[in-house]
Amino acid sequence: MQDSPFRALHAELNAAGGISLGIREMTAGELPAGELLVKVAYSGVNFKDGLASQPESHVVAAYPMILGIDLSGTVVSSADPRFSEGDRILVTGYGLGTGHFGGYSELARVPADWAVPVPGGLSLKDVMALGTAGFTAALSVQRLEDNGLRPDQGPVLVTGATGGVGSSAVSMLAGLGYDVTASTGKSSEHAYLRALGAKDVLPRETLSTEGKPLRREQYAAAVDPVGGASLPYVLSTIRYGGSVALSGLTGGGSFPATVYPFILRGVNLLGIDSVNCPEPLRRKIWERLAGDLKPRGLADMIQREITLEEVPAALEDILAGRMRGRAVVRL
Template sequence: MTDSAFRALQVDKTGQGVSLGIREMTVEELPEGELLVKVAYSGVNFKDGLASMPESKTVRSYPMVLGIDLSGTVVSSADPRYKEGDEILVTGYALGTGHFGGYSELARVPADWAVPVPEGLTPKDVMALGTAGFTAALSIQRLEDNGLRPGQGPVLVTGATGGVGTAAVSMLAGLGYEVAASTGKSSEHAYLRGLGASEVLPREALAAEDGKPLRREQWSAAVDPVGGASLPYVLGTVRYGGSVALSGLTGGGAFPATVYPFILRGVNLLGIDSVYCPEGLRRKLWERLAGDLKPRSLGDMIQREITLEEVPAALGDILAGRMRGRVVVRL
């Protein structure tokens, strides 16, 4: 490997579908951007898994270096806000979908996408959080903006063993909220209680096969990265004036709904988009992630640390629902 060459995990279209593999690249092949970054860590997200699929609608152009998160050190900067040696992180925007991403030893990114690694967190810490942790933080911020406070009753977290779910359980518990965690994995109840959940529900408990639009009020709010068929049950069990922060579709992109939770109980359905979150709010949330939102068990959220060669298998695991917490990629 030459001084200007580096390794990256790239997906490309072929006549048979897509190919996914590590290839050697040069700096000249990187897209435009003010910051050249030596990548230290990335993470494995559900969106990364979707981007690796043959029928993916996530990737905008091919070939593409995957990885929607990265952290690392600035090698060179054409922007006065950053200098060589600065530690930065990038999540969201077009990273790993329309702009070469974090599964790469070097990356070039727009300076407007970068956030300084906040004091109190390391480059590995911020990727233990990554898009999943940032999405959980944004969900909690939006719920609090709509009136949620500790002591109002339990907050439900669906998909609680996933990246967003584990982060949300730990953050909410650390803030003093009573947390009810839902999971389809019976073997993970002790793990969720260790993160701070006071109650663990099986996924089946959120089924609403009889189609009732309203049920007994249970939750002061909900963090829902699942969507799909369980969302009507969640909406129908949130207390009067409560909110549901919806950020994902691991349970499917469509759901049956009625107007009743909204017009009879004043329930709010809050859409959570972490990809294009405005810069000011983005920086505020990363400061909170280094402060009051920092999970007490941040290290425990990392299921394992893997190399670039192990990423394809990990993408298969996350798509199949075999992953708990966060998998961090060490570049």
């Protein structure tokens, strides 16, 4: 297998200054350094993958690049004693798909320090049904609970609830016994969110920045993968001592805010970094994803299972907000 050609989706700068995506054949000798050679089974489609296909986003360190910020697969060969041929592993974050050839490839070579053994009870497909989005949602829940959140403290707001992080968070929180309020801009998706476990659904326009910097205390906490203009509303509705786990920027990278939620209600704004999460915490989160945080109907979270040829269109869809739940790439 190491000498056999394989296919990968390359992103390259074109003469017009844009990005061209195309499938090409490669050999293992063209892959970057790393202790593990992996036969990739699945990858995922994430908002960051979409950004990586846009040169103005500055997400990718240099082109050409094989995109795909997560992958699952089987070890073909290992130069690290922690892993052996045949081991099932997953990789999310670090430089995968942005500074190191990523998951949209039938074969990958990665540093052993990036690899996490697939927990028992999860398949290679399951871990990419969760993927970076599910890991980020679980890390958000963990951080909120580390800061004292418990189900009896009140409802939890989840923004961007039809996206990968949001839908995962709704399902996880509901499974833990929390009352979840889901926010979405898609009126057609209310039934879908209630099926995931949301008790209430808010239209996105409710999260208006207009009005007072402090509103009625409604939510014990929030999972926010959106950021941007709606974040001040979220902060203004958190109960005294509550927290907001902020993990994304689909709503923009900046937001208008005041200090009042922080100094008058003791609200905590928790930054969620799934890219460089320390290995002990990373493994702990994946064990929880195989246990108490495993979403009900995990397979149903996959709304699309696509091929390499279909990835470019999926990247356009996720950037345009046309994607519900998770899309996995079958390698």
